[in-house]
Amino acid sequence: FNLQLPDAIKDEINRKLANKVLLNVGLCIALKDLIKLGDSIILPGDGASHTEVHFRYIVFRPMIGDIITGKIRSCSREGVHITLGFFDDILIPPSALQHPSRFEEAEQAWVWEYPLEDGEKHDLYMDIGENIKFRVSGEIFEESSPIGPPIVDKSSNSGASTSASGGQSTNSSDSNKTPYRITAAINESGLGLLSWWVTQQNQEDDEGAEEEYEEEVGD
Numbered sequence: 182f183n184l185q186l187p188d189a190i191k192d193e194i195n196r197k198l199a200n201k202v203l204l205n206v207g208l209c210i211a212l213k214d215l216i217k218l219g220d221s222i223i224l225p226g227d228g229a230s231h232t233e234v235h236f237r238y239i240v241f242r243p244m245i246g247d248i249i250t251g252k253i254r255s256c257s258r259e260g261v262h263i264t265l266g267f268f269d270d271i272l273i274p275p276s277a278l279q280h281p282s283r284f285e286e287a288e289q290a291w292v293w294e295y296p297l298e299d300g301e302k303h304d305l306y307m308d309i310g311e312n313i314k315f316r317v318s319g320e321i322f323e324e325s326s327p328i329g330p331p332i333v334d335k336s337s338n339s340g341a342s343t344s345a346s347g348g349q350s351t352n353s354s355d356s357n358k359t360p361y362r363i364t365a366a367i368n369e370s371g372l373g374l375l376s377w378w379v380t381q382q383n384q385e386d387d388e389g390a391e392e393e394y395e396e397e398v399g400d
Contacts, residue, residue, distance in 0.1 A: 187215060190234055198238060202360040205322050207242025208268060241268060243363070247317045250375070253309050256290050262306055263315065263365065270362045273315060277366035279373055293373070305377055312375045315365040324356045 191212055198209040219233030243249060246355035251271065255262040261278065273284065279293040285306075293305040294309070307313070367373040 186221070186232070187218065188220070190215065194234070194236060194238070202322075203240070204324055204360070207240040208361060210241055213237040213239050215357070215358075215387040220308070227302060227328055243317045245319065246315060249317065249365075249371070250312055250314045251298040253307055253311050253313055255309060256283055256284070256307060261291055263313060267396075270359050271315075271365055272362065273365045273367055277318060277364070277368050283355070285370055305374070307374060312368065314356075314375060315367050316361060316369065316371050316372060318366045321362040321364070323358050323360055323362075325360050 196355065197249060201209050203209060210228060213236075215234065215236045217235040219231045221232040223230055240342050249265070250267045250271050251263040254262045254269060255264065258275075259272065262269070263273065265271070275284070275291075278291060279295075281294045284290075285292055285293050285319040288306065290309075291307045292308070294302040295305050297303055
């Protein structure tokens with residue numbers, strides 16, 4: 182009751198939307214501003230104030246083809262998992278990695294077998310925490326419904342053993358649904374770990390400096 186109406190509305194909007202995924206919209210980040218406030222009314226039998234509000238909200242939903250820089254969160258046979266700090270559900274599948282790449286079970290890391298001019302290969306590891314530049318290739322929205330209380334199997338004779346014997350159904354398949362996922366790719370020149378291309382650029386600069394020095398000596 183101590184808040185002004187605009188401040189109370191901002192708090193309520195953020196409480197309802199912040200850090201939540203709206204189907205086919207994206208991840209809600211924060212309220213940008215209020216555009217218009219309508220008249221406040223109180224409905225019969227309801228002591229709350231209802232106000233029509235027009236507002237703008239910041240939503241994270243990159244366009245297909247956007248190039249983003251994140252960090253490697255983990256690696257598995259499913260691919261490379263990326264985090265942006267505020268959003269973790271980004272996956273680069275094996276087919277979208279630099280080719281050829283392999284998965285090292287012992288290291289739990291993907292490795293790009295970078296081909297050298299002499300026909301040999303140089304292993305470039307994709308380590309956890311490395312900065313990585315990727316292109317957004319797809320997005321997946323899944324509608325998640327509220328999960329009700331666990332269903333107890335009444336046919337079981339031993340009520341004390343239901344939790345241990347699996348006599349309850351918790352709808353685990355629904356609870357594990359991720360409402361918004363992004364698929365990405367790095368199988369293009371200039372994409373992948375930032376350290377790969379910085380090292381390559383430094384090597385090219387060094388080679389160019391050596392050639393220039395040789396020309397000056399020759400003159």
